[in-house]
Each structure stands twice: as C-alpha cells, then as structure tokens.
Amino acid sequence: MSVIVPALIVLATVVAMEGVAWASHKYVMHGFGWAWHRDHHEPHDRMLEKNDRFALVGAGLSIAMFALGSPLVMGEGAWWPGTWIGLGVLVYGVIYTLVHDGLVHQRYFKWVPKRGYARRLVQAHKLHHATVGKEGGVSFGFVFARDPARLKTELKRQREAGLATLRDSAGR
Template sequence: MSLLGPTLIVLATVAAMEFVAWSSHKYVMHGFGWAWHRDHHELHDKLLEKNDLYAVFGAGISIGMFAVGSPLVMGASAWWPGTWIGLGVLIYGVIYTLIHDGLVHQRYFRWVPKRGYAKRLVQAHKLHHATIGKEGGVSFGFVVARDPAALKRELKAQRQSGIAVLREAVED
C-alpha cells in the first residue's frame, strides 16, 4: 500500500482541525460551552481547568476514529481512513498542547519568544484574552495567528460598538 494516501489524509486532517478548533472555540466554548471554558479566561493557580475537558473530548474523537479504522475493533466493516484521520487529530492535539498550553500559557515550559511567528501566536492569543466574558473577542484559532495590529483594530471597534468589554484599552 502506498503511503501517499494516508499521508495526505493525516495532513488534511491536521489542517482541517485548525478550522474545527477555531469554530468550536468561537461558537461552542464562547457560546453554550462557556461553563467549561470560563476558568481558562480567569486568573487561578490550579493545575487543571474545566477547560481541559475539551482536550478529553478531542482525545475521544481521535480514539473513536482509530477504533473505526481498526479491523480488530470493527472487523470487516473497518473504514481504513479512520486510522489516519485519528492520527491527524492526535497530531493536532499535540501541536495544540505544545503551542497553546505550553508556549502561550506557559503551563509546561517557560519561553517568551522575542520575534517571529511564535511571538505572533503569543500576541494574538493575549489579544484573545483581552475581553472580559464570552462576548466579542478575536483570534479564536490556535495555530494560525493573524496580524496583531489588525486584531487590535477589531477589538477597538468591538469596544466602541459595545460588543466586547476589554480588560484594558487596546491601543493602535
């Protein structure tokens, strides 16, 4: 069997997961799932957050796809792409954990980037945390980070229109 198909499925899944993460962060976590996500936006000194339950949910999706793709679990009805989709979800989960929890929130290691894309990721996510509550906000993705200057302009416009309440004034 050629590795091209499985490799493309894994890569496509990793890429698609950023859209899944962005949309679930914006519409679920900052919507009806705010009860789990709220503590992520509040200062605390706990090791774990209710928000970490979303990672458990993501792991369940990955495990489920591995199961769907496994002949040991599904027998003759196994769907071979399931294994590779499960691997793509798993890889995205590792990337998310290293970037979001590790780099941005410093949960596992201490390193503050001074330049480059890593600095942009940190800046974009700090701007995401600039709002109070679940309303408004910018930068809902975890791996793709837009220009911080554009995000600041969006936050300023949200504040002026009453959509978002900011922790502090966002300057141009």
C-alpha cells in the same frame, strides 16, 4: 497502499482540525460550553482547568476515528481512512498542547519569544484574552494567528460597537 495517501490524510486532518478548533472555540467554548471554558480566561493557580475537559473531547474524537479504522474493532466494516484521520486529530492535539498550553500559556515551560511566528501566536492569543466574558473577542484559532495589528483594530471596533468589554490595564 502507498504511504503518500495516509500521510496526506494525516496532514489534511491536522489542517482541518485548526478550522474545527476555531469554530468550536468561537461557538462552543464562548457559547454553550462557557461553563467549562470560563476558568481558562480567569486567573488561577490550579494545575488543571475545567477547560481541559475539551482535550478529553478531542481525545474521544481521535479514539473513535481509530476505532472506525480498526478491523479488530469494526471487523470487515472497518473504514481504513479512520485510522489516519484519528492520527491527524492526535497530532493536532499534541501541537495544540505544546503551542497553546505550553508556549502561549506557559503551563509546561517558560519561553517568551522575541520575534517570528511564535511571538505572533503569543500576541494574537493575548489579544483573545483582552476581552472580559464570553462576548466579542478575536483570534479563536490556536495554531494559525492573524496579524496582531488587525486584531487590535477589530477589538477597537467591537468595543466601540458595544460588542465586547476590554480588560483594563490591570487585567480586570
């Protein structure tokens, strides 16, 4: 088999995972999974958060896809795309860890971007954290960020409609 097809599967999976991450962030983490996600939105000095459990869910998905694609695990019933989908999920997890936890929340390194897409990502996610509680909010993706000016407009609309409570200038 050509290397092109597996590479396209990996790439398509990485792109699709941003959609999966957006939906799970908006509807699971800010829904029934709030008990795990809440501490991510609150100040703390712990190295780990309950929210980090979601990374284990992603790792489980990746491992399951690797297993589905493995003849060692599945025998003749192995589904060859599973390996490449599992690799795409893994690559997205690495990107998420470096971009979201590393760059945006500075858990692993300190760098505040002054311009470009990295700055836009940081601004968009700071706007995500501008709300109090799980209701309302903007910017649920982790790698693709909308224009911060549009996100501010959306937050203002949510606040005026009573759909979101914004943090005050002290971050409360």
